[in-house]
Amino acid sequence: MATSASQTLRTTPFLKTPSLSLSSRQSLSSAFSVALRPSRRFSKPLVVIVKASGSLDAKPTVLVAEKLGEAGLKLLKEFANVDCSYNLSPEELCTKISLCDAIIVRSGTKVSREVFESSAGRLKVVGRAGVGIDNVDLAAATEHGCLVVNAPTANTVAAAEHGIALLAAMARNVAQADASVKAGKWQRNKYVGVSLVGKTLAVMGFGKVGSEVARRAKGLGMHVISHDPYAPADRARAIGVELVSFDQAITTADFISLHMPLTPTTSKILNDDTFAKMKKGVRIVNVARGGVIDEDALVRALDAGIVAQAALDVFTKEPPPADNKLVLHENVTATPHLGASTMEAQEGVAIEIAEAVVGALRGELAATAVNAPMVPAEVLSELKPYVVLAEKLGRLAVQLVAGGSGVKTVKVTYASARAPDDLDTRLLRAMITKGIIEPISSVFVNLVNADFTAKQRVDVSLEGSILLCRQVDQPGMIGTVGSILGEENVNVSFMSVGRIAPRKQAVMAIGVDDQPSKQALKKIGEVSAIEEFVFLKL
């Protein structure tokens, strides 16, 4: 592994177009550093992240696969051919997608790996007209260099209001009582409810919707606590909410309202074990995702009286089957995923997503990207000039080491008036990676998949098996271990050594094509400088 003589590529001060000059071109090793040292701001070029295929003046095609507000459609039509095709089967979607540059969906369409594969590289943007992106295979999107954008803010208030509506309706049996009156009954004693004032509400997930629910619940006189491992305590404190542990939240709450995304970690986060810990008679509201509750366990908890009532806007399978026990349960209030369904929210979401998709198709940096570096708008305008420069530096760097042992280390140095903590460099890093990878990779590389592709190429060197040793740095170590392996006819694919300082603690990774015998491993273990080692089959 080459670790010495790092080369710094410095940019010259520039006025209009980013440029760079090299301070020297002597022996470049496979480790080099890239310095971004611009001298003044300007607002010139934008990097093209995605580009619609077809001839230069051909309009891109946007497939709108679920109903979208008129204002959004109007915006889209000014820029693209818009194909509104609702209720497509998965097969129909896969057939259509190869003719589309972008697709816009809500929660009812699965944008699966098959969809990306069927697009044969044409699909460049997935627009999610809403928040939750659990219906989009993000890994597949990233691998295919397809940008995913969402509309994260326009339906927040609508979802929060629906959460509060369900909370109050559940507590006062509004839906059940309404059905009873419509059935000609007058059951005043049956539908005695519970009060909200003074009760403890646990808001699980203190993000945009959760915090709006909390704010409104405080207004109803509830004591609000919240569990969110990633929420800043001061934001909660500012609206009088205490952040607590998961267990504290579920064991002390009279009402639990769910507002976290569906992820592998949150999947079935409410289950038999967690229901068993709750206060008897707890009431649950879910306007997040059905999958965060183990629905069979909730039926059992309702039947056992642990959960007195539940109000559910979302289900694991939507629409739920006709015999779904939760929907039919008399203590459950159900709505058909209506959280975002207000006139105002749908119009807002449609505009938000149309602007994001058009911007992305134009090659602008997306502020609501889900699978690419997302940078706040004000930082974005500051970084724009350096985006192209960063990619060019990457391209240049990789060409300078061509013919050598390849790129092993890239060190990027940033110079900015901003404090280090205040400098979000992910975007520039991704562009440098793109510049480095694109000239040496046969796959299409863009901002979305640059990191993924780079990682893939690194991973290649981890095929086979590996010997990891921790030792004291001293001359002859590589030779000693190499000889032991050579005597055993074990072929070495790579060797890599790192150390904290000369003659101090070091680690050595040795890739091998064949498994060393027990005898060889014993001999390696007997080398006095080796403190410990492990043989790993990868």
Ligand SMILES: NC(=O)c1ccc[n+]([C@@H]2O[C@H](COP(=O)([O-])OP(=O)(O)OC[C@H]3O[C@@H](n4cnc5c(N)ncnc54)[C@H](O)[C@@H]3O)[C@@H](O)[C@H]2O)c1
């Ligand atoms: N029913 C609807 O129509 C509707 C409408 C809008 C949003 N939603 C859903 O509501 C959820 C939240 O939306 P949002 O806009 O508030 O998103 P958000 O990203 O602003 O908030 C989500 C919060 O959940 C937190 N979180 C993540 N993992 C957690 C965990 N294990 N435990 C507790 N908290 C965790 C995050 O830190 C974040 O603060 C999403 O799943 C979204 O799809 C549903």
Ligand SMILES: O=C(O)[C@H](O)COP(=O)(O)O
């Ligand atoms: O995640 C969301 O934004 C909501 O669940 C809304 O979904 P919808 O767009 O299908 O109504």
